[in-house]
Amino acid sequence: MNKKGNVRHRLRVLLYALMRKTRFFKGSPQQFLRMTLDSFIAQLNLNQDLPFLLVAVFVGLITGYVAVLFHESILFISSILFSGRSPSAVPDFGSLHDMLVLPLLPAVGGLLVGLYNAFVVKEKPEHGLASVIKAVAQKNGMIGRRQWIHKTVTSVISIGTGGGGGREAPIAQVGAALGSSLAQKLNFTAGRTRSLLGCGAAAGLASVFNAPLGGVMFAVEVILGDFSVHTFSPIVVAAVVGTVLSRSYLGASPTFQVPEYSLMSNMEFALYFLLGVFAGLSAVLFIRTFYAIEEFFQRFQKRFGIPFWAMPAIGGLLCGLLCLWLPALYGFSYEVIERALNGEVSWQNMVGVYILKPVVAALTVGSGGSGGMFAPAMKMGAMLGGMFGHAVNTIFPGMTAASGAYALVGMGALTAGIMRAPLTVILILFEITGQYEIVLPIMFAAVTASLVARLGYRHTMETYVLEKEGVKVGFGIALSIAGNISVRDVMRKNFIRFTDVTRVEKILDVFHHTPESNFFVMTEDGRFVGMIRLEEMSILLGDEPLSGLIADDVVKKDVPVLSDTAKLDEALKLFELSDYTVLPVVDPESGRLLGIVKQDEAFSYYRKQMNMYSADRTESSVV
Numbered sequence: 096m097n098k099k100g101n102v103r104h105r106l107r108v109l110l111y112a113l114m115r116k117t118r119f120f121k122g123s124p125q126q127f128l129r130m131t132l133d134s135f136i137a138q139l140n141l142n143q144d145l146p147f148l149l150v151a152v153f154v155g156l157i158t159g160y161v162a163v164l165f166h167e168s169i170l171f172i173s174s175i176l177f178s179g180r181s182p183s184a185v186p187d188f189g190s191l192h193d194m195l196v197l198p199l200l201p202a203v204g205g206l207l208v209g210l211y212n213a214f215v216v217k218e219k220p221e222h223g224l225a226s227v228i229k230a231v232a233q234k235n236g237m238i239g240r241r242q243w244i245h246k247t248v249t250s251v252i253s254i255g256t257g258g259g260g261g262r263e264a265p266i267a268q269v270g271a272a273l274g275s276s277l278a279q280k281l282n283f284t285a286g287r288t289r290s291l292l293g294c295g296a297a298a299g300l301a302s303v304f305n306a307p308l309g310g311v312m313f314a315v316e317v318i319l320g321d322f323s324v325h326t327f328s329p330i331v332v333a334a335v336v337g338t339v340l341s342r343s344y345l346g347a348s349p350t351f352q353v354p355e356y357s358l359m360s361n362m363e364f365a366l367y368f369l370l371g372v373f374a375g376l377s378a379v380l381f382i383r384t385f386y387a388i389e390e391f392f393q394r395f396q397k398r399f400g401i402p403f404w405a406m407p408a409i410g411g412l413l414c415g416l417l418c419l420w421l422p423a424l425y426g427f428s429y430e431v432i433e434r435a436l437n438g439e440v441s442w443q444n445m446v447g448v449y450i451l452k453p454v455v456a457a458l459t460v461g462s463g464g465s466g467g468m469f470a471p472a473m474k475m476g477a478m479l480g481g482m483f484g485h486a487v488n489t490i491f492p493g494m495t496a497a498s499g500a501y502a503l504v505g506m507g508a509l510t511a512g513i514m515r516a517p518l519t520v521i522l523i524l525f526e527i528t529g530q531y532e533i534v535l536p537i538m539f540a541a542v543t544a545s546l547v548a549r550l551g552y553r554h555t556m557e558t559y560v561l562e563k564e565g566v567k568v569g570f571g572i573a574l575s576i577a578g579n580i581s582v583r584d585v586m587r588k589n590f591i592r593f594t595d596v597t598r599v600e601k602i603l604d605v606f607h608h609t610p611e612s613n614f615f616v617m618t619e620d621g622r623f624v625g626m627i628r629l630e631e632m633s634i635l636l637g638d639e640p641l642s643g644l645i646a647d648d649v650v651k652k653d654v655p656v657l658s659d660t661a662k663l664d665e666a667l668k669l670f671e672l673s674d675y676t677v678l679p680v681v682d683p684e685s686g687r688l689l690g691i692v693k694q695d696e697a698f699s700y701y702r703k704q705m706n707m708y709s710a711d712r713t714e715s716s717v718v
Contacts, residue, residue: 147287151329154277154291155298155336158270162302162337163344165247165266172255173427176200197257198415204256205411205464208249209404212463216245219403223264223467225557227271227296227318229564235285236275236292243272249465253407259414259426259455260466263303267467270299270337271318290326293319297330298337305342305350309523310334316516317557350527351429353436356500357532363495364539370483370501371508371540375547377449377479378512381472382556384453389461403463410462414455421447423474424455426466435477435502436528442482449478468556472510480505503533504540511541512548515555580663585700586680586690592617595624595647602646606632613677615688616650623681623688625652656681659689663701670694 177200212220221229223246230238250265274295278288293314301310311327311334319326396406418424423431423444431448434440440448456471483505484498495501503524511520520541525534554562592615593602602614612632616624624647631649655669657680669678676694681687 147290148329148332150277150281150291151294151333152336154270154274154294155333156340158273158295158298158333159302159337159340161243161247161269161273162266162299162341165251165262165269166303166341166345168251169255169262169427172251173257173425176256177425193419198412198419201257201259201411201415201418201459202408203411204252204258205407205409205414205459205462206405207256208253208464209407211245211249211252213402213404220249220463220465222557222560223268223465224317225560227268227292228557229561230271230275231289231292231319232561236289237279238272238275238292240276240279243269243276246272246465253411253459253465254426256411257415257418257425257427258411258459258464258466259418259424259452259457259471260460260464261426261456261468261470261473262466263300263469264467265465266299266303267296267313267318268299270295270297270302274333289319290329293326293330294333297334301334302337302341304523304527305338305345305347306523306526307331307334307338309519309526310338312519312522313516316519317514349529351433351436353433353499353503353528353530354497355532356496356503356530358536359496360494362491363536366483366487366495366501367504367536367540368543370480370505371543372547373483374476374479374505374508374540374544375512376551377475377509378472378544378548379551381453381468381475381509381513382552382554382559385457385461385468385556386559388454388457392462407459407463410458410464414458417451417455417458421451423448424451426456426459426470429470429474432474432477432506435481436499436506438481438484438497438499438502440478440481442485445478445481449475449482452478468513469510472513473506476506476509477502478505479509500533500536503528503530504536507537508540508544512544513556515545515549517541517545580700580704582657582661582663582666582680582692583659583690585663585666585697586659586692587696588690590615590691592688593627593646594619595645595650597646599644599646599649602627603632613691615679615691616646617688621688622686623656623679625650626654626677626679627651654679657692658683663697666692666697667701670697 177197212218227238230236246265246269250260250262250269254260254262254265271292272295274291274293275288278291283291296318297310297314299310300313301307304310311331314330314334315327392406392410395401396403401409414424421444423440424447431440431444435445452471452475456466456468460466460468480502481498484495484501487495487501488498507520507524511517514520517538521534521538524537525531590613591605591609591611595616595618597616605614606612612629614627616627618624627646627650631651634649655673655675655678657666657669657678659680659682661680666678669675678692678694679688680690680692682689
């Protein structure tokens, strides 16, 4: 059959199928259309590799367009409200407009965001990137289908009106939500849904930063933790498409225009190492400051009964007052970063931005507003590097690079310390500056900062809030599987138990007639007392007389126990740290013995879940 005849045959089969459905279908026309569309999508079988790449291209295109709209909308709103005012301009303290209107703009933006969340979204906003990582870890990559619209609206309003957050993380979240929504619409598998979410996140970040390599690494290192080929390939495609589209509208030049820097001497590596240490400590300061302010807002709201929609307005007002004094703190402009990279920022401004940037970011986002932490971290890091550069230029004149080189390295190092993602930051910094000579110092300082920050504080910006919600995420989402499995899933209730007053003769009789070697002792009302293991049984089997002994005389009481609310990862850690092969599961309130977890069964169940996850990721490769 020729190609033309084959097409006619397929059309006849499709029409025949439709006629059969219309003959017996009793629902509404909308339901019939939905059913037909689902059937058509199933026939396309987009889970295959090549069709899936085409879907990734589509995600890159859509995300690229949204990123351009996002970027231009923020600039449009800020240019109107701030009348083209330069963030480096000193406010006129004799002007009624400057003293009254400027501080109120972020407050009005916060109020609009709060009202939108309360009456349109109808829920409090989740943390940006943390909510995306949580969706990957616990929800198979599924994000609310309208979430990308809500995040776009609230972020544009919040940042455009002078909020202290950045625009990179929100557009990455918007892209992730777009990818997830499309995957759900096309009935993709869980593995493909996660991959498409990563495609959207990569395309979003790549588009707004003009950094496709950085966008790809961000998706696989921070969001997915998955470097497999089946995940990597579509993410690369989406990031490239998104970047090409954004370049056609926003230009192809690097984000920051900086002079060429070079390494003056190998001695500078010692200075860059020291800068990395300072950046790691500053990253810890940033994270702790942000969440201290956010938790203060939560206590303040609870104590005075303030509706959650009003909190962003309060945070916005405080942010506006600080930005009035130091306009470089506004989130819609990167001018202060570029000036620092060129060595043109005064000491007063560098110190002010370094100290206050995490504060205004927390006042905006921590109160319920919208924005990301990329730009705030970059601003704080650039100021740290600038100050460090000025100091070493004074101490070692003629032997060190210009202060702008240290500002560039500090910007990358502090961001890497906050995210604990040095590879992502190294690639982004290289792409947004076009500076190859500075890559080695950035690599050295970024890795140092990440290690120092990890030693100083175990949480990143994302994992802090995730662990508060009970979500444990390691490197790679597969490592978080055990943290999402309850011990109740592997707990068994059929085991040998005795009361604490059971006579030893009976215990020995049971031991001789069962293959089990671990017996559990409890009180008559069911409270856990301890275990009798093979070690204790060996004593009972000795030559000593046993008359009059009861279980309570021989039981081992200092036994590690598991709560019935514990996760499998806790059980696996206890098995590795102790010499127990069986652990009791106890109700933490009543102390009652509920069941037991065996080591071999726990590890077997974990391996089974890992195999299911791996099979789901590679399912499309064998379709």
